[in-house]
Amino acid sequence: MNSSSQTEEHELARIPAEAPGPAQHARSKIRITAIMLAIYLSLFIAALDQTVIATAIPTISTQLHSSSGQAWIGGAYQLANAAAAPIWAKLSDIWGRKPILLIAVGMFFASSILCATATSMKMLIAGRAILGTSGGGLTQMTSITISDLFSMRLRSLHFGLLGLVWSVAGGLGPILGGAFTEFLSWRWTFWINLPISGAAFVLLWGFLDVHNPRTRFVEGVKAIDWLGSLSLVALVLMLLLGLDFGGATFPWNSPTVICLIVFGGLMTIFFILSEKRLARYPLMPLGIFREKSNVASLALCFMHGFVALAGEFYLPLFFQSVKHASPFHSGLLTLPITLAEGILAVFTGILMHRFGRYREVMWVGTAIMVLGNGLYIKMAAASSLAELVIFQIVAGIGAGMLFDSPVIAIQAMVSQQDTAAATSTLWLIRNIGSSVAVVVAGVVFQNGVDDRVHGLVNAGVPTTVTDKLAGGEAAAHASILGTISDPSQRAAVQHAFAGAFRNIWILTTCVASVAMAASTFIAKKRLSTEHVETKTGLEEMKVSRVNTTA
Template sequence: MEEHGKPIIAANAGSAVPALPSVPPPQKPSSTAETESPPNEALDVSEEPNVRSKLRIYTILIALCLELFIAALDQTIVSTAAPSIVADLHGSLGYTWIGAAYLLANAAAGPIWVKCSDIWGRKPAILCAIAIFAVASIITAASVNMAMLIAGRALQGAAGGGLMQLVNITISDLFSIRSRALYLSAMGLVWVLAGTTGPVFGGALSQYASWRWCFWINLPVCAVTFVVMLFFLDLHNPRTKLGEGLMAIDWLGTISMLAVTLLLLLGLDFGGVIYPWNSPKVICLIVFGTLMIGFFLYSEKRLAKYPLMLLSVFEGWSNNAIVIVAFTHSMASFGVEYYLPLYFQSVKQASPLQSGLLLLPMIITCAIVDILGGVFMHQIGRYRELIWAGTACMTLGAGLYTMFGTDTTLGTIVGFQIVFGFGMSLLFQTPTMALQNSVSQADTATAMATLSFMRSLGTSLSTVLGGVVFQNSMTIRSSFLAASGLGKPQLEALSGYQAAANVHISQTIDDPAQRQAVKEAFAWSIRNMFIMYTCIAAVGVLASVFVKQRHMSKEHTETKTGIENMTEKKRGLESS
């Protein structure tokens, strides 16, 4: 991956030829109303970047891509495999939680991994995350019931949250803000490929092998990346002792954050499906989850010596707008990605493999646009226009999806996916670059943890809320299905949480009118989900107006980790 005139890393000391061209002096940005300078770096706890060879850099980047790929793949690979998993393990009640357990743990664990990497260093944290992800994959693949599978998925999500966070932070430690635009866009391409090929892999493995291979395939990748990271990654190592590190962790913040995500998502998932919305269980979960938000914020602001999250990220209109754009993008894009195969299988009667292949238009569009967006930021040094275009196109694409019905043509499906994919891909890395460009290098990791938590929370809410809308819509449609003459067993199979596990039931119905009624019920319920995702994407459009453009620097220093450096930075902030 050759840098174009914006190098940060030279060849190793033994090489007479530099690996990348020298860094030109940074140009002072023009004084305009819309372009601001980056934040003051006076408090940075950093050092000059190490000298690395091309071989070392490329090897590290390839390993990081593989780590991110398997972590992102496991978010969507189950979207087409879920019906097979549910049927094999006889657990229709757990359909939504096959995906949600991974995403919930992913959201909650991400900031904890980042703080651990600040305390013990990036390399030990990455190695631990890879090892835990491998163990969790074994548990999930060997599951004998739904409870074991969901537990394995939760552990996978916790480790996957670490991999996702630490990949971006490692790149931020290696490259300048201007240069990392290109590399993070490459990681965005990995996200796109993993997210959109996941359903293809899941469908193919479920149809021709076993759904268990969706998780066994992680093991060789984990082995390779573990070895590469062990021998090639050479970021700052503080050698913090275990006891000192454990004392530095923000335990109150960790517990309260876990409580917030667990209580709120359980309440939303149970509401209207397992228990009525006005039941004491649902009300208590949502109320106490909301109250825990206040306790978490108080803990981070007043009690934590080394907070999990950088609350100063939420100061100022621009940073808040960036967080909202990222949050709504994660909700809308992942929700559509996760539930579009449900439309293909239930309404268009596609097989799991076919439903994955039908996502190819979005895959190809995202791959091309993501790279072009990265090159644009790398060469021009601007991201705001990309955020505007991305939010607008994603909202338009989600709105077009609401037109999907039982008679929608293949050409229409392809065209709408191209529009949505164009907007979705522009927002994978632009909010990340915008936020990183708004904080100092020393605060980049914590700021990224905050943004990634909001993204992960968005994806978790997306699947849960999407499942709630779909299940409640199918329940509402029961009277329509009963009027068509369907029997009680069929009505029960198409009601509430059981509907998603019976997407191919219409193929077993001989009466054409009844079969059409089932397809229309699925189409109507999925349309309601797309309406919700369109509204969420529209919020991102409004927020994007307030995003400010700041100068993207070409200079770089590497962040030093460890408790001593965290304390030094904290003292500097308190005295400023």
């Protein structure tokens, strides 16, 4: 044991022992209801903003006179969300859950105003980045707070309800975005956040009563893993920027793309060294990765985040570009997958709560997710409404079973004190998967359109149309079918769009297959019905560190 650990043990020996208390202090039904409502509202707006702008992107690009930045309206949120999420969890370990959750909600409120009043694409993208940063805090803190409040067996039920909120918000996003864009203004996709986040803030302020360590500000700042935080943000941003630029803004063999990907990979090594050797209180305890089951759970979460968000984000664009649906109608067409995901999230939560089994849920869920995304490959301009509905229901059943079962799987393998770190790591991996999905699927889609532009020219499609589809701007012109009157040219463009989307569905099917393989390595663990609420603060972090290094 090193001298640092011995010093901390000596410090801990001087901390007066606390008298044993009840495992979980009693809360009234009114208080619990108010807390859970606030948590659900917080997660709802974070999930909503991942997809609400999907159907509004073409209109936003037109009104802000910028098609070049349209990919970053969604990408900025995802990148910031993925990079910042685990930092929020560590801040809550230092200062407590309630103040950090309130800061995240307040920040979401303020950045929504910035986005709603944006006068340029740069201002909107900056606002979306801040919105994503706070959204990362909301997704992290909702799960962590529930883990603090309830036992393993009971939290599986609440996680199922979180999965319902997540899937409903993600599915309603395109519908609300389309309705606001078509009947009011795209700016309402951000104004809608204000009453929801405001209500969540008031409820959290008045009713959330988890442990408050009252850590002094200066002491808390000194305890932050600054090197780990900066290196994590750097590696996430560089890797995802490199993937986004490759094949679209720059060739894959360009120095810009190569440097971003290479240096992003090197930052991964620096991050691991920082967590293992330099950080006093690591942002991501590496001991989590010693268990094969934990690695499998994290891998499954990455794949699930990738597949689920790719569907939620690109299905509305498919309906607009291939089926010539309006923004509002394209949102309505995604209702089948939304309902399927929500219903199955609750159902699997009930199953895990009742029987204490989670591995079987993941085995079945991944298999159905593979089947559903494989069916997407058959979607074309001639596909019937019945086919589109059935395919989405199958994919939604699979995805809905996987929202929270991996969370239970990894939490079952760690101590209560390490639950927040394990949960934040899992959400980081899931958010990275979602971010990679938006970026990589966007590149796959654009490259698919670019490969078909020559065929469109041969089909007689005017260069005024093909020029808008090439060079990274296809998604911004998803509604271009409305400008084409010639039936044969119109059919050619529909076929080109459908072919490009087919490439995305082939990719998601392959990723879902990897998730199915990963689920077989997840271990079985009994879900306890007993619970002791987590205490936060520097003294508790010292205890956890000494136990880890002993």
